[in-house]
Amino acid sequence: MKRISLISTGGTIASRWQGTGYAADAGGDTVLASAAVPDGMEVKVVDLFNINSSQMTSEHQLALLRAVREELADPGVDGIVVTHGTDTLEESAFLVDLYHDDPRPVVFTGAQKPLGATDGDGPGNMYDALQVAASVRDLGVLVAFDGKVHAARGTVKTQTLAANAFGNPSQPEALGRLGFGRVDIRRTAERPAPLPPPVGRIPRVDIVMHHSDADPTLFDAAVEAGAQGIVLVATGAGNATPAFTDAVRAAVRRGVLVAVTTRVPAGPLAEIYTGGGAVDLVAAGAVLTGTLRAGQARIAVLATLLAGSGADTGLLRRLVAAPEQATEKTTSTDEKAAA
Numbered sequence: 001m002k003r004i005s006l007i008s009t010g011g012t013i014a015s016r017w018q019g020t021g022y023a024a025d026a027g028g029d030t031v032l033a034s035a036a037v038p039d040g041m042e043v044k045v046v047d048l049f050n051i052n053s054s055q056m057t058s059e060h061q062l063a064l065l066r067a068v069r070e071e072l073a074d075p076g077v078d079g080i081v082v083t084h085g086t087d088t089l090e091e092s093a094f095l096v097d098l099y100h101d102d103p104r105p106v107v108f109t110g111a112q113k114p115l116g117a118t119d120g121d122g123p124g125n126m127y128d129a130l131q132v133a134a135s136v137r138d139l140g141v142l143v144a145f146d147g148k149v150h151a152a153r154g155t156v157k158t159q160t161l162a163a164n165a166f167g168n169p170s171q172p173e174a175l176g177r178l179g180f181g182r183v184d185i186r187r188t189a190e191r192p193a194p195l196p197p198p199v200g201r202i203p204r205v206d207i208v209m210h211h212s213d214a215d216p217t218l219f220d221a222a223v224e225a226g227a228q229g230i231v232l233v234a235t236g237a238g239n240a241t242p243a244f245t246d247a248v249r250a251a252v253r254r255g256v257l258v259a260v261t262t263r264v265p266a267g268p269l270a271e272i273y274t275g276g277g278a279v280d281l282v283a284a285g286a287v288l289t290g291t292l293r294a295g296q297a298r299i300a301v302l303a304t305l306l307a308g309s310g311a312d313t314g315l316l317r318r319l320v321a322a323p324e325q326a327t328e329k330t331t332s333t334d335e336k337a338a339a
């Protein structure tokens with residue numbers, strides 16, 4: 001008998017009509033009851049909170065991290081499933097992944113259609129996530145959604161409404177596939193060494209986006225608002241303007257940790273251009289975030305600051321380092337083997 005802990009946090013998978021719109025309101029037991037449970041599995045439900053994930057805060061995410069660790073403290077638990085709204089799932093999953101130091105998996109899932117929808121995707125995603133949680137080892141934190149398994153790192157929400165909601169645009173081949181009672185893991189993803197538990201107060205970390213006409217007014221406002229970290233969403237491979245370069249330099253001198261990502265969906269950041277490009281932003285003290293996009297780049301900045309050594313650019317560089325090209329690995333687990 002496999003033992004899985006299901007941590008319920010809300011999202012569309014737990015959402016019902018409220019008269020004017022949908023909102024999360026069903027507890028984990030109700031969400032679980034909407035799905036079939038794979039044979040040979042016992043599921044314990046932990047109702048952590050019940051929110052739509054656009055309301056997620058760092059406080060919620062650190063509570064989720066603690067809840068995951070509490071469940072994994074029981075050696076009889078084989079794996080964890082987290083149900084989560086899809087809007088910020090990539091942020092929470094990546095945060096848990098940065099600290100995850102256990103061979104047992106943490107598998108995030110959710111739905112694009114609400115609880116009880118006749119054509120809903122929640123029950124299938126739940127079944128798949130439970131099966132992955134009972135089957136795999138040493139893959140870190142995963143996202144099981146629409147018949148695919150993704151590594152937390154690099155995965156983003158790529159569709160607002162379609163069932164095929166997640167992917168890594170820089171690495172389009174998913175980690176694995178699900179279907180007909182099988183979990184086929186095709187490769188592993190590189191992860192940095194797990195962080196020690198977070199310390200200190202939650203810092204303010206803001207995201208500011210560059211665009212035609214942009215000046216650093218909002219970037220400077222973030223510094224004035226007390227941001228200890230800022231993610232600049234640059235254009236192209238990490239480019240902005242000379243005025244942004246000056247603003248980044250001034251912020252770094254004040255002890256702010258500055259990361260640069262891009263608004264382009266796929267590909268790495270690169271030091272190519274001067275004149276306010278990534279060459280100058282790096283010279284001003286910013287860190288390029290590899291292939292991480294804004295939400296996860298912000299989580300990397302947050303986790304760096306929560307490591308307790310301030311604006312540690314070396315640590316941030318380690319957390320954002322682009323994973324090595326996928327290593328081939330083929331593991332196939334059928335439902336019976338999982339049981």
Ligand code: ASP
Nearest residue numbers: 011012052053085086087
């Ligand atoms: N707005 C919802 C949320 O993130 C979307 C979803 O769960 O799919 O909670």
